Amino acid sequence: MNLLQMIPTSPILGFYDPFEQLPPAASTVAHEMDYIYYYTFWVSMFFLVLITLIMVWFAIKYRRKAPTDPMGVGPTHHTGLEVTWSVIPFFLVAYMFWIGVVQYEVMATPPGDAYRVDVTAKQWSWDFTYMNGITGNELHTYVGQPFSLRMDSLDVLHAFYCPSVRVKRDIVPGRTEWVWFEPIVPPVNENEPFPHEYYIFCAEYCGKDHSRMRAPLFVHANEEEFLKALDKMDTIQIDPNAPWKAGLKMVKRKGCLSCHSLVGNELASYPSWLELSQNWGKERDLKGGGKVRIDKNYVRDSILNPQRQIAAGYAPVMPRSTFKDKREELIITFLEKLKDLQEGADRQTLQDACDAEGIELK
Amino acid sequence: MNTPDTATGGAVSSPEITEERNYINHSQGMLSWLLTLDHKRIGVMYLAAILLAFFGGGLAALVVRTELFYGDGDLLLSGDWYNKFFTLHGAIMVFLVIIPGIPAALGNVVLPILLGAKDVAFPRVNLMSFYFWMLGAACLILSLLLGGIDTGWTFYAPYSIYDAAADSHTAGAVISALTGAFMLGFSSIFTGLNFIVTIHKLRPPGMTWFRMPLFLWSIYATAVCQILATPVLAITLLLLIVENAVGIGIFNPNMGGDPVLMQHFFWFYSHPAVYIMILPAMGVVSELIAVHSHRHIFGYKFIAFSSIAIAIFGFLVWGHHMFTSMSPMMNVIFSALTYSVSIPSAVKVFNWLATMYKGSININTPMLYGMGFIFLFTIAGLTGLPLATLAVDIHLHDTYFVVAHFHYTMMGSALIAFIGGIHHWWPKISGRMYNENMGRVAFFILFFGFNLTFIPQFIAGSRGMPRRYHDYPDIFDFQILHQASTIGAYTMLVSFLMIAYYLVMSLVNGRKAPWNPWGGNSLEWHCQSPPLHENFRETPTVGDCYDYSGLVWNAEIQGYVSKKA
Numbered sequence: 016m017n018l019l020q021m022i023p024t025s026p027i028l029g030f031y032d033p034f035e036q037l038p039p040a041a042s043t044v045a046h047e048m049d050y051i052y053y054y055t056f057w058v059s060m061f062f063l064v065l066i067t068l069i070m071v072w073f074a075i076k077y078r079r080k081a082p083t084d085p086m087g088v089g090p091t092h093h094t095g096l097e098v099t100w101s102v103i104p105f106f107l108v109a110y111m112f113w114i115g116v117v118q119y120e121v122m123a124t125p126p127g128d129a130y131r132v133d134v135t136a137k138q139w140s141w142d143f144t145y146m147n148g149i150t151g152n153e154l155h156t157y158v159g160q161p162f163s164l165r166m167d168s169l170d171v172l173h174a175f176y177c178p179s180v181r182v183k184r185d186i187v188p189g190r191t192e193w194v195w196f197e198p199i200v201p202p203v204n205e206n207e208p209f210p211h212e213y214y215i216f217c218a219e220y221c222g223k224d225h226s227r228m229r230a231p232l233f234v235h236a237n238e239e240e241f242l243k244a245l246d247k248m249d250t251i252q253i254d255p256n257a258p259w260k261a262g263l264k265m266v267k268r269k270g271c272l273s274c275h276s277l278v279g280n281e282l283a284s285y286p287s288w289l290e291l292s293q294n295w296g297k298e299r300d301l302k303g304g305g306k307v308r309i310d311k312n313y314v315r316d317s318i319l320n321p322q323r324q325i326a327a328g329y330a331p332v333m334p335r336s337t338f339k340d341k342r343e344e345l346i347i348t349f350l351e352k353l354k355d356l357q358e359g360a361d362r363q364t365l366q367d368a369c370d371a372e373g374i375e376l377k
Numbered sequence: 378m379n380t381p382d383t384a385t386g387g388a389v390s391s392p393e394i395t396e397e398r399n400y401i402n403h404s405q406g407m408l409s410w411l412l413t414l415d416h417k418r419i420g421v422m423y424l425a426a427i428l429l430a431f432f433g434g435g436l437a438a439l440v441v442r443t444e445l446f447y448g449d450g451d452l453l454l455s456g457d458w459y460n461k462f463f464t465l466h467g468a469i470m471v472f473l474v475i476i477p478g479i480p481a482a483l484g485n486v487v488l489p490i491l492l493g494a495k496d497v498a499f500p501r502v503n504l505m506s507f508y509f510w511m512l513g514a515a516c517l518i519l520s521l522l523l524g525g526i527d528t529g530w531t532f533y534a535p536y537s538i539y540d541a542a543a544d545s546h547t548a549g550a551v552i553s554a555l556t557g558a559f560m561l562g563f564s565s566i567f568t569g570l571n572f573i574v575t576i577h578k579l580r581p582p583g584m585t586w587f588r589m590p591l592f593l594w595s596i597y598a599t600a601v602c603q604i605l606a607t608p609v610l611a612i613t614l615l616l617l618i619v620e621n622a623v624g625i626g627i628f629n630p631n632m633g634g635d636p637v638l639m640q641h642f643f644w645f646y647s648h649p650a651v652y653i654m655i656l657p658a659m660g661v662v663s664e665l666i667a668v669h670s671h672r673h674i675f676g677y678k679f680i681a682f683s684s685i686a687i688a689i690f691g692f693l694v695w696g697h698h699m700f701t702s703m704s705p706m707m708n709v710i711f712s713a714l715t716y717s718v719s720i721p722s723a724v725k726v727f728n729w730l731a732t733m734y735k736g737s738i739n740i741n742t743p744m745l746y747g748m749g750f751i752f753l754f755t756i757a758g759l760t761g762l763p764l765a766t767l768a769v770d771i772h773l774h775d776t777y778f779v780v781a782h783f784h785y786t787m788m789g790s791a792l793i794a795f796i797g798g799i800h801h802w803w804p805k806i807s808g809r810m811y812n813e814n815m816g817r818v819a820f821f822i823l824f825f826g827f828n829l830t831f832i833p834q835f836i837a838g839s840r841g842m843p844r845r846y847h848d849y850p851d852i853f854d855f856q857i858l859h860q861a862s863t864i865g866a867y868t869m870l871v872s873f874l875m876i877a878y879y880l881v882m883s884l885v886n887g888r889k890a891p892w893n894p895w896g897g898n899s900l901e902w903h904c905q906s907p908p909l910h911e912n913f914r915e916t917p918t919v920g921d922c923y924d925y926s927g928l929v930w931n932a933e934i935q936g937y938v939s940k941k942a
Contacts, residue, residue: 036839037772038853044768052769052839059759066726066755070748073733074740079671082739082930082937086896087672089735091923097679100727101720108716108762115766116709122768123705171536172636174701174775178841181772185702187637188535189630192702214850218701218775218843220529222536223457226846 032056039201041213041234042180047118049181055111122182125195129163130156136166136173136186137334139224140270141215148339151248152270154215154232156198157241163195169334174219177232185219198234209236210244224273251342259356260368262349265342267372274333277353277369277376285333286326292354300327311347318343395892395905399808403910414500415910419507420485421806424799426507427474427482430514434469435873437462442830442866445859448849459847460527467530468554472561473514475787476650478795479657480603481506481568484596486806488572490901490908491590493917494579497571506567509560516557523550529845531647532558532617534628534639539621548621555621559614562607565653569603572596583919587681590899590922591667591674594681595660598688602649602656606692610646613639637702644695652691654787656684658750658794659725665747665797666729668897670736673923676728683721690717697765701774708767715765722758726751742816743895746797749824753789757782760835778838781831789827796823796876803880804894808907809887812879819875826868833858833865891936898922902937 036056037049077087132154135142144150156162166175168186176183180196204211210233217228235241248268253261266272274285291309298306302325307313316323321333336343356365369376400417403409410418440462444453454462485503489496497503520526526546528537532555539548576589576597617639619625626632628639667674674680696703696711703711729751738744760782763769773779804810838844840853849855893902899922904913928937 034836035853036836038840048768048772051766052763052772055763055766055769059762063752063755063759066730067752069730070733070751073730073736074738074748077670077733077736077738079737079739082896082932084737086925086928087670087736087738088926089672090675090731091673092676092678093731096731097676097724097728101724104723105720108719108765111762111766112713112716115712115768115770118768119708119712119771120705122771172533176775176841176843178772178776183701183771183774185699187630187702189633189635214841214852216841216843220460220533220536220845222527223460225460226456226843226848229850 038178039203040179040181041198041201041204041211042182042196043199044118044122044196045179045181045199045201047121051111051114051118054114058107058111125163125193126161126197129161129195132162132164134164134166134175134186135169136175136217136228137169138171138222138332139217139228139273141217141228141230142270143230145245147242147245149245149249150339151245151268152230153248154230155210155235155241155244155248156232157235157237158198158200160238160241161195161197163193166192166194171221172219173217173221173228176216176218177213178216179213180232183218200234209240210234227273251345253345257364258345259349259352262345262347262352263368263372263374265338265345266349267374269336269346271346272374277374278357284330286329288350288353289357292350292352292357295351295354301325302327302329302331311351314347314350315343318346396909398909399905399907400910401808401907412504414496414504416489416496416500416503417486417806417908419503420482420487423477423485423507423510424482424806426510426514427478430469430473434466434474435870437466437469439866439870441466442863444847445849446863448851448856448859450848454847456847457527460529460845461525463845464527464529465521465525468517468558470787471530471650472558473510473517475654475791475795476561476565477510477568478654478791479661479798480572480596480599480653481510481564483661483795483798483802484568484572484657487802487901488593488596489575489579490805490904490912491593491899492576492579493581493584493900493913493919494575495911495913498574498578499571502567503571506564506571509564509567513557513559513561513564516553516560520550520553520557523547523553526550526554528554531643532614532639533643534617534620534634534636535630537617537621538624538629552618552621555614555618559611559618562611562614565603566607569600569607572600573604576600581916581919587678588919588921591663591677591680591684592657592660595656595663595684598684599653599656599660602653602688602691606646606649606653609642610650613642613646616642637699640699640702641695644698645692648695648698649688649691651783651786652687654791655754656687658754658791659684661794661798661801662729662747662750662754663725664897664899665743665750665794665801666732667923668801668895668899669741669744669747670733670738671896671925672732672736673921673925674728675731675734676724677923679724680728683724686721687718690714690721694718697770700767700770712765712767712770715761719758719761719765722754726755726758739895741813741895742811742820743797743801745817745820746793746800749820750790750793750797753785753793753827757785757790760785772841773838775844776838777834777842777844780844781834781838784831784834789831793823793827799880801895802901803883804890805901805906805908807884807887808890809883810890810894811883811887815875815879819872819879822875823869823872826865826872828865829868830862830865833861837862888935891931891934893928893937894935896925896928896930896937898925898928 040046040049131146133144141152142150143154166186168188173186174183182194182196184192184194186192213232215230215232217225235244251261251264276287279287279289294309298308301307307324318336322331325331366376400415444459524547537551616627620628626634628634628636630636663680694715696707697715700708764773837855837858842855890906892905900917927940929940931938
């Protein structure tokens, strides 16, 4: 028997909500969770209004009009009353506890047929790796299929949070954490074309750009659309006239710009790519002495083995990345070309390409 | 000198022979204050220092709220500076203001008087407690000079463990801030220890446990929390200091350590700390409601024992801070335990309401704070229910709903009671009356501003706005809600400036306070305002401190006096 069926979903304490307190429910577990929320909300509202009205009523009715008024005289205790108002809240919260636990058990137990996505959280971006080997920083799902996320952190604490599907789990470095959900179409989105897009947030404080550690969750209509979207996310079209555009796409996909900057920025804590591009072929100082020439080999090494050569003046914070089909070369091409793009007549082309990718040119 | 009238609970009450000497003019000079062993003077120094810290913490909050007026971009601060400011706000408000607020400032001034004692049990330890507070504050300032920290006041590992990788804070700044919190912990332990011994050993004849004002019960319960929980914080902070200094790897996952262990240690203190903040506030409110309703407190024993119950249950619920990182079984256990705190809290609210029934309620500034507390604390408690409910907490955890909930607890409840207590005991502490009308107006501005600040945060939070966000997308009206909240914060600033103004003005040209301006019957209203250096001329006699029938208004001195036998 499903324990969930034991929760009476009373229409009296149902979903009436003048304040639209919860985002549209886009997963199977959201509906029951919302019911429990509104149960606690209306019980709370009842007591808040009751207590406030009684307090204001007493304050008016028993108001002291002059300091010479006689002192108040009332009962100093009433055991029956006091036991009553201890016991009634006890039963109300016991019920709350019970429905909360029953629903939590459902949320904590992924179904066996869930599609698995490996999630890697790092300061400050998300990587999603699908069962067919495709990796990207968008989470694609489709209606009617449970998805379970197997999550790891590369550095500090993070938390996977998607308000619309009502899941959250801290990702502790050194541990593997799981969440699952099955997307549905919330009533307000019934007439919206697919895919539906929602926000994924990092909910556990993780440093400077914690608030920008976001990713989109796409809900597609069916498996076919889902696979198509994965392919689209994975494919890179290389324009032979401007191969750097594919590089820019990779830059966006790998989340490089959550730290690096495409324009010179003296205050930044991370090497500016424009500066690198401007100094192409010249030597730069390394931390702990030594020099290195800025060229393809150096940049490739910095992407694939970021801890090996640390530029002087910077901290060794860059995470490792892996690429399929040697796609890091696309990024290197872009980086080498960046100076010309920024300063030459191609400036507008770069601006357009950035706009197309949704990159803020800064 | 009058004969003490035990039948009416009156102790030594003879306003006609107020003396010129009092604890303020007892001795002169800066050193006589800095080296004083008088609990009242230590309390006043605490009060001044805490209010100064509150001003600083409040400014940090305003900076944070201003930055959040727009979702995108840097209005005042970049991301890492935003993080430093909310850390600063949290650390100052928790460690420097709210934890010591009521016990160390108000408690120090009135506890021995309420008890009928000349001083606390260990006056030197009391002064040392104050200087540990100063040292702790100095360490936090040093941490700022070393570049500040952006770890959040919770110091969660591994982010708070220095790593050459993290350029956002230095090991020195973190160690200095941790040392500051460590010192403040000791200050808190000394105060708690002192109060427990004082209440056990220095009660005068007749002051039985059940004749103590409820403020003392709540301070006692607080002190138990302080001396049992704070050492765990000290251990945690010490381990983090060592971790930062030499890298022992207890909390560092790169060395096989467990970051969640640190969270357990931290909340084993910091959840009871919530009750260290709220229990004294409940005690203050029991006094405010009873005295200004001029009516015997309802259900004395239920209120007293609910304080003890909250102190005990408060130790068993820390796990609810980790509902999104613990195993399901642990979550279920901690969810059940968390609800246990709700019952004694509800009992208190109902008892305060029943105290107003058939009272003779003087709606003056302290009473307004008492009633404001009941309203705000009710919201604070009720919004704890969805957070204790496992399935719902998964959605609400680490969102603005939690931010709003604990601000209703810490600010709406603890701080409102603190300010109410300052108004209630101001005539006793300073010997002056403040401007009553300005007091009422400031209360309503504060009350309005507070709700304007935090009700939108509940809605933003339940719609999914995560906390500690420097930038946020403008979905679900997040930006409008944040803007309302920011305007509310500035409204509160206006009220606080007003309060500061009329309290300072009362010292300049306030009417001299009578012994008993409100008609209270606990012992502090039976000594002069401000009290003598030794509090009472002779050991007072104790009756039922909530029996007001023996008091009568005297228009000549604008205060209450004992009826002539």
